[in-house]
Amino acid sequence: MTRQPTAAEFREWAHRVVEWVAGYYERVEGLPVRSRVSPGEVAARLPGRAPEKGWGDAGGEGGAAGGGDGFERFMRDLEEVVVPGLTHWQSPRFFGYFPSNASYPAIVGEMLSAGLNVNGMLWSTSPAATEVETRVVDWLGELIGLPGRFLSPSGTGGGCIQGTASESALVALAAARRRAGWGRGVELSRLTVYASEQAHSSIVKAAMIAGLAAGPEDRRQVRLIGTDAELAMDVGALEAALREDVSAGRVPCFVVATVGTTGTTAVDAVDRIAGAIGRVCGGEGAGARPWLHVDAAHAGAACVCEEHRWMLRGVEMADSICFNPHKWLLTNFDCDCFWTAERASLTGALSITPEYLRNAATDAGSVIDYRDWQVALGRRFRALKLWLVLRCYGAEGLRAHVREHVRLAGLFEAWVRADGRFEVVSPRTMNLVCFRLRGGDGANRRLMEGLNGSGSMYLSHTVVPDGAGGTKVALRMAIGATLTEERHVRAAWEAIAREAQVQGASAAS
Amino acid sequence: MTRQPTAAEFREWAHRVVEWVAGYYERVEGLPVRSRVSPGEVAARLPGRAPEKGWGDAGGEGGAAGGGDGFERFMRDLEEVVVPGLTHWQSPRFFGYFPSNASYPAIVGEMLSAGLNVNGMLWSTSPAATEVETRVVDWLGELIGLPGRFLSPSGTGGGCIQGTASESALVALAAARRRAGWGRGVELSRLTVYASEQAHSSIVKAAMIAGLAAGPEDRRQVRLIGTDAELAMDVGALEAALREDVSAGRVPCFVVATVGTTGTTAVDAVDRIAGAIGRVCGGEGAGARPWLHVDAAHAGAACVCEEHRWMLRGVEMADSICFNPHKWLLTNFDCDCFWTAERASLTGALSITPEYLRNAATDAGSVIDYRDWQVALGRRFRALKLWLVLRCYGAEGLRAHVREHVRLAGLFEAWVRADGRFEVVSPRTMNLVCFRLRGGDGANRRLMEGLNGSGSMYLSHTVVPDGAGGTKVALRMAIGATLTEERHVRAAWEAIAREAQVQGASAAS
Structure with missing residues (x-):
């Protein structure tokens, strides 16, 4: 028209x-899920x-x-x-990857944000977009038990909404490069990055984008640290890698602790990782100390419940942390919350002010301009949906949501353990059960394909070490869709057990 | 609850x-605009x-x-x-920065996208999210006259939706680094980047994030090329800079042509820039040829009209181009369309496939996985809103939208020129008029502050060369909000003329 x-x-x-x-x-x-x-x-x-x-x-x-x-x-x-x-991510029968929670209040928040369509790149271009965001991200940080140094009243820390945990990893790495002295006598090629072999692919991708790895296999500046029996980072191996790099004249720059790995929700020990860093590079305040970033993309949501907060033990020694309310905390994609205790390094790494963006509030230094916290200049008013979610559910509602899924995952795990044809392949820390048919990888892939092809449920897979130097396929049952109830989990288990029979798998006992 | x-x-x-x-x-x-x-x-x-x-x-x-x-x-x-x-970006009296068009069909598209909340990171995680995007981005590419090599039927090119032009610049630079040989014998520190002094700040920011500049002032690997009288890139100076770097053993990697600069909508000559690159580095197919990215963030929208397509002359020699339908083409933020003629370099620079993302369609190579085109892994179904906009308005409706604003900008320019107290400070190429009170910068800043403080309209400013080695403040009147009609532009001019009187500016004649 x-x-x-x-x-x-x-x-x-x-x-x-x-x-x-x-x-x-x-x-x-x-609807067929896939x-x-x-x-x-x-x-x-x-x-x-x-x-x-x-x-x-x-x-x-x-x-x-x-x-x-x-x-x-x-x-x-x-x-x-x-x-x-x-593929219907909002189906109560979707158990793949990690959940991607939508909720009615969050959808309403997206509608409002689209209706207003303001650009919160600077405080001055819509003050409420910045101030509501600062406030609700503080609220959420407190809800998951973050120390005050990550919250905005600290004056040196604070949080914001990024699109995804990938973007958080990238901006944290940018801050890390800066603090490590890049541009002030330290060449980029001397900086090194550490994460576990089970860390999310976005960490290596961040290193690639940031100029520290020319490809996914480039290990000149990236160290993927081995894991222990529970698939958490082997902190002794991290410490050895740090020592080796330091003694070779390299500069450890960025260490990622993954709290809730994508494969199996294994939890790296943040406190022990911080200890290793301190022993090799000196503690807080030491100039050469690498930036410690906690990637709690999925697990952060669980920390609204006190019984899960052990996963963040030691976070007070980290420099930044992120988690995705858009995974398991009822907030539509995209909403990754990112906090840093040292925002000066972050904005120092990302700030650039051409004349056309200058304004009195920015010049006075009295406001936050979130464009200096992220890759992009422009930004949507995403805080509206998070604000609506926090108000609609309240802290109690969020805890009830998480606890119900953890309870269901416990049920599912018990059913798997009670069926001799199956084994649970890694410790369950929250709402993900990693399991497999005893038998070959082929049988497990066929099992998954049969289930996903049926349309009755959807799950995804990963590979885990088989204890003999190789790997084995594991199926991932992530219970966390907004609408998932016990009956869906029960039906899923029944479908799995039935499909296993179709695949002709025999009980191991 | x-x-x-x-x-x-x-x-x-x-x-x-x-x-x-x-x-x-x-x-x-x-409502008060600011x-x-x-x-x-x-x-x-x-x-x-x-x-x-x-x-x-x-x-x-x-x-x-x-x-x-x-x-x-x-x-x-x-x-x-x-x-x-x-600050009401959707007010018909908003003339600041560049417009941020919302439209009713786009809002409805956002509602649907929020309602479905699928994650199109892989083709397999929601095939329609990928295929609708590929199709509508092709549609739009054709509408602005892009050569077939940028469209998906070419087999080697194609487009997608990014969040912003900043992200497009960053992923284009990642592709450029790869093609220049980084990781295959060429050190990152040898690569150099070129853009005009009037290029958007996101270009330098991309260089910072990508490891080619340790800060906004770091010129070891970044060359900001001077401009001509019309504030377009001085192509002779570019050629000299390329030659100097090549002869010093550096590797020109990334050249950005800005089509419609943020300050004044000046248009870099893509054809002449490509010619300069060819003379120094060899033509297409030459291994050492730097990646030519066209940043048409704002101006691309105008190219739905044939009379504006001269701005893209030479684009057939570029490697990538982006523009933002979320600025002036009625599509809610965020929606930046990015096309490349050489997607292999892009996905080669950004692809990384852990086991948990492997699937049959990806392994067969028969589909597009857009996570390999962007920084993040997850992605929203943004194509819905663009699809709705293209269907609701049709090509004719989009052209009418652009032409009306260009007409209004022409009117406004004529009123400014007819008032001896004012001068137009740069050529008007589309819908932006850059003007100023004859007199000092202070008077112009006071004029802007008076207008913006009144709430009756909103405009922003920049600085331009004053022809004597210094700079002068220019006010930017960007006419492009969805609801802006002639009466709003006329009222704005009347307010400006009135405020100029308040400021005590006297006619220059």
């Missing part, structure tokens, strides 16, 4: 979409070119009679072309 | 929010801690009687605390 749509048209479309979304949640349980389309199938149903005419235009969708028909045709395509091409 | 809200509660909240958003657009014209709050004022109105109880819980917002009250209290805070703290 060559005019702007009217508010009346928006009302018509948007109310219709609200009903569609509500209806989607009422039926998502019944999409069944083949590569190219969705694209083949879309025209090769953009329409020349818009809604309501003569010759366009909806003809000359008004915009309504065009919108209805869109909704039909949504139903017929898009929905069959989706 | 310690239970999940119901679909009925969602319907109640979401319909209410639709009405609120529609009402916001009906009244945004009357927020009047002082630093800390918004935060002071928010509690210091997250609520312990949620909506409807005994002791929580809304009491024990149900969730409705809690939601209404939120909406009251939205109105009383948030709205006064916003």
Whole structure:
């Protein structure tokens, strides 16, 4: 259409979409969880070119009679072309990867954020976007038990919302490079990075982007430290690697402790890692001390419950930490909360102020400009959804959400352990159960493919050490979708047990 | 609340929010454009801690009687605390920075994307999220006249949606580093980057993040090339810089042509820049040829109109290009479209596949996994909003939108030129008029502050060379908000002329 749509048209479309979304949640349980389309199938149903005419235009969708028909045709395509091409992350039968929690208050928050469409790149470009964010990220930091040094009243620390934990890792590494002296006599090529072999791929990717690794296998400046029997970082091996690098004249720059690995939710010991760093490089205040970043992308959510806070033991010695409310804490993607105790290194690494961004509030130093905390300049008002989630559920509601999924994971684990055909392959720390059929990797892959192909549930896999120098496939049952209840977990276990029979697996006993 | 809200509660909240958003657009014209709050004022109105109880819980917002009250209290805070703290980017009287277009179809697209909340990190994790994106980004590429080598049917090129042009610059630089031989015998410290002095700050920021500049002033590997009288890159100076670096043994790696600079929308000559690169480093296919990235963040939108396509002359010799439909093309933030003619270098620089992300479709190489095109792993289904915008407006509607704003900018420019107290300080290429009071910088800053402080309009500023080796302040009137009509531009000019009188500026004649 060559005019702007009217508010009346928006009302018509948007109310219709609200009903569609509500209806989607009422039926998502019944949809095949994994999409069944083949590569190219969705694209083949879309025209090769953009329409020349818009809604309501003569010759366009909806003809000359008004915009309504065009919108209805869109909704039909949504139903017929898009929905069959989706893997339904919001299904209560989705147990893959880590959950990607949507919730009704968060969706409402996204609607408001889209409606306002302000850009909070600077405090001055929408003060409320910055100040609400600072406040609710403080709230959340306190809820998971972070020490005051990570919260904004400390004056030297504070938090913000990033898109993903990958971005948090990258900006933390940028801060680390700066503190390590890059540009002030220390060459970039001398800096070294440490994480466990079980750390998320985003850590190596951050090193690649930041100029410390030319590819995923480049180990000139990246050390992937071995793990112990529980797949947590071998802190002795970390200490040895740090010592070796220091004695070779390299500069340890960035250490990542993973709290809740992606493969198995193993928990690196932050306190012992900080101890190793202190012994080799000196403690806090030592110029050469590498930046300690805690990647708690998934596990951070659990720390709203006191019984899970042991996972963050030692965090008071870290320089930054992030976790994703968009995984298991009911806040729509994207919402990664990132806190640092030393924001000066962060903003020092990322700040650049051309004339067109100068303003009185920034010049006075009295405000936070979040563009200096992130890769991008522009930013959405994502704090609205987090604020709505925290208010709607309250701390008690969040704890109840987490505890129920942990309880369900405990049930599921017990069922697996009681069935001699299966084994649990790693300790369960929260809501993820890693298990496998006793037998070959092929049988496990076929089991997974049978389940995912059936549409009745969805899970994903990883590989873990087999104790004999090799690896073995493990299936990952991550129980954390917003709508998942006990009946879904029970049905999933029954489907798994049934599928195992189909695969002809025999009991090991 | 310690239970999940119901679909009925969602319907109640979401319909209410639709009405609120529609009402916001009906009244945004009357709100002070720039927020009047002082630093800390918004935060002071928010509690210091997250609520312990949620909506409807005994002791929580809304009491024990149900969730409705809690939601209404939120909406009251939205109105009383948030709205006064916003600078209204959607006001038709917002002329600052570049526009940040929201539109009704795009908001509806965001609602759907939030409702589905799928993660399109891999093709397999929601095939439609990838395939709709590939298709609509192709559509848009064709609409702005991109050569086929940037579109997905080429087999070697293609496009995707990034968050912002900053992210596009960073991933393009990552691809450039790889193609230049980093990790295959070429040290990172030998690579050099080129952009004009008027390029966006995100280019230097990308160099900082990518390990090529330790700070905004680090010029060891970054060359900011001077500009000509029109503030476009001095291509002769670029060629000289390239020659000097090559003869010193450095490796030119990344050249950015800015099409529509942030300060004044000056247009670097892509064809002449490509020519200079060819003369110094060899043409296409030459191993040592640096990556040519076109940053058309704002101007790309104008290229839906044939009369503006001269700005992209020579783009067929570039390696990548981006522009932001979230600026001037009616698509809510964030939506930056990025195309490359050489996707192998991009994915080669960013790909890393741990076991937990392996799947049959990826292993077969038959699909696109967009996580390998970006910094983050996870990604939202942003293509929905772009698809809705392209269908609702059609190509004709988009062209009408751009042409109307360009027409209004022409009117505004004529009014400025007809008033002897003012001067236009740089050529107008599209919808931005850079002008100033004849007189000192102080008078211009006071003029801007008077206007912005009045709430009746909002504009921003930059500095431009004064022709005598110094700089002078210029005011930037960017006409492109979705709701801006001729009457708003006329009222703005009248306010400017009036305020100039208040400032006591006298006619120069």
